[in-house]
Amino acid sequence: MPSHRLANLTLDDLDIMGYSVAGEETVIAMPQLDVCFDIGKAPDQIVPINHVLLTHGHMDHAAGLAYYLSHRKFCGQSPGTVLAPANLIAPIRQILDAWGKLDGNAVPANLVPVTAGDEYPIKPNLFARVFPTKHSRGSVGYTVLEKRKKLKPEYAGLTGPQIVELKKQGIAIDNPVEIPLVSYLGDTQYLDFGQLPYVARSKILIAECTFYIDEHAGRADAGRHMHIDEFAKLVEDLENEYVLVTHLTQRTSMAEAKKLLREKLSPATLGKVFLLMAHMGRPNQRPTPVQ
Ligand SMILES: [Zn+2]
Ligand SMILES: [Zn+2]
Numbered sequence: 001m002p003s004h005r006l007a008n009l010t011l012d013d014l015d016i017m018g019y020s021v022a023g024e025e026t027v028i029a030m031p032q033l034d035v036c037f038d039i040g041k042a043p044d045q046i047v048p049i050n051h052v053l054l055t056h057g058h059m060d061h062a063a064g065l066a067y068y069l070s071h072r073k074f075c076g077q078s079p080g081t082v083l084a085p086a087n088l089i090a091p092i093r094q095i096l097d098a099w100g101k102l103d104g105n106a107v108p109a110n111l112v113p114v115t116a117g118d119e120y121p122i123k124p125n126l127f128a129r130v131f132p133t134k135h136s137r138g139s140v141g142y143t144v145l146e147k148r149k150k151l152k153p154e155y156a157g158l159t160g161p162q163i164v165e166l167k168k169q170g171i172a173i174d175n176p177v178e179i180p181l182v183s184y185l186g187d188t189q190y191l192d193f194g195q196l197p198y199v200a201r202s203k204i205l206i207a208e209c210t211f212y213i214d215e216h217a218g219r220a221d222a223g224r225h226m227h228i229d230e231f232a233k234l235v236e237d238l239e240n241e242y243v244l245v246t247h248l249t250q251r252t253s254m255a256e257a258k259k260l261l262r263e264k265l266s267p268a269t270l271g272k273v274f275l276l277m278a279h280m281g282r283p284n285q286r287p288t289p290v291q
Pocket of ligand 2: 056058135187
């Protein structure tokens with residue numbers, strides 16, 4: 001019996017499982033990519049995932065780190081890899097050391113400090129790229145990109161045997177290309193993420209939208225979160241095929257969030273917007289957009 005009930009949905013053939021309520025818990029896992037964005041309170045279901053990509057140190061996003069790492073050891077798995085803003089590595093180590101003393105067993109961890117612009121390999125054909133967000137000191141977001149090879153246009157008309165022959169001669173017949181699969185913004189105030197082409201063109205964008213009513217625009221600013229007006233401006237400008245909304249507060253119901261999104265977004269954009277927490281329970285391979 002897993003420790004948590006999680007939302008489950010599939011976008012662009014990629015499974016997403018997670019939970020995200022502002023101030024309570026945020027954890028978003030993508031098992032096929034072997035990444036978990038933030039760790040929340042470390043639900044059992046995500047413990048086998050090898051990479052945690054932490055955006056910032058707020059308790060609702062980071063509380064489960066020690067448990068995740070320790071439980072992997074308990075289950076005989078390799079030490080988990082945690083990418084975290086560089087300024088958080090020392091306090092994370094202190095917490096893990098303290099838990100090691102409390103528990104009587106060291107907590108193995110592969111901690112990787114990151115700053116905006118860094119890249120980290122996830123699998124032979126996948127890597128994570130780090131970009132800045134505007135939330136707390138050092139806070140970052142992550143894009144997971146796939147590396148593919150694309151035949152150079154001048155060789156497009158060749159037959160299989162001709163291509164094999166060129167390869168034998170050691171001629172580079174293809175160019176490397178990067179396909180941005182998913183970008184996760186974590187918690188952030190509005191920024192013009194459209195200036196980052198790999199975020200703007202990610203197939204899936206996972207974005208927070210914390211505040212929904214007009215009177216709460218000031219609260220969004222104070223907490224460095226996005227208000228629905230900023231969220232609308234952001235997603236209308238980007239080219240993502242799917243947008244997954246996270247980090248609603250307990251006070252906004254799914255029905256209310258959908259109603260307000262319908263008022264603020266164009267019909268074309270609405271058709272690609274999904275609310276994570278509207279997909280609690282069993283895996284949903286045909287999730288419904290807000291529209
Ligand atoms: Zn948060
Ligand atoms: Zn936060």
